[in-house]
Amino acid sequence: MALTLSQQTAAEFAARFWARVKAAKLAGDQAEFSRLLYWLTERLLAGDITDAQARNSFNTAFGRSLTAGQWTTLRTSRITPAHDRYAAMLVEGDL
Numbered sequence: 001m002a003l004t005l006s007q008q009t010a011a012e013f014a015a016r017f018w019a020r021v022k023a024a025k026l027a028g029d030q031a032e033f034s035r036l037l038y039w040l041t042e043r044l045l046a047g048d049i050t051d052a053q054a055r056n057s058f059n060t061a062f063g064r065s066l067t068a069g070q071w072t073t074l075r076t077s078r079i080t081p082a083h084d085r086y087a088a089m090l091v092e093g094d095l
Contacts, residue, residue, distance in 0.1 A: 011057075018061030034086035041075075041083040051075075 008016075017036070024033035043049050055071040058064065066074065 010053075011060075014057030015061055018058060022061075031086075031089070034082040034089070037079050037082035038086035041079060 017040075021033065021036045024036060040054065044051060044054060051068070051071060055066055055068065058071070058074075059066055
C-alpha cells in the first residue's frame with residue numbers, strides 16, 4: 001500500500017525525511033539514524049515505496065545521481081546494516 005500523505009506532498013516528505021537522516025548522522029545520534037533507516041527499509045520491504053522512489057528522493061536531497069546499481073550498493077553497505085542494528089536493539093529491549 002502506498003504512503004498516504006494528507007499534510008504534505010511526497011516530495012516535501014522525502015526532503016524532510018532525508019534532512020532528518022542527515023541531521024541524525026551529523027549529530028552522531030546512531031539510534032535515531034538507525035531508526036529512520038529501519039523505517040525506510042520496512043517501507044521498501046512492505047512495498048509502500050519503491051527502490052526507484054527512494055533512490056530518486058535520496059538523489060534529490062543529497063544532490064547525487066546514483067544509478068540503480070549504486071543505490072543497491074548503498075542499501076547493502078549502509079542502509080541495511082543500520083536497519084539490522086535497530087532491529088537488534090528492538091529485540092534486545094534496548095529502546
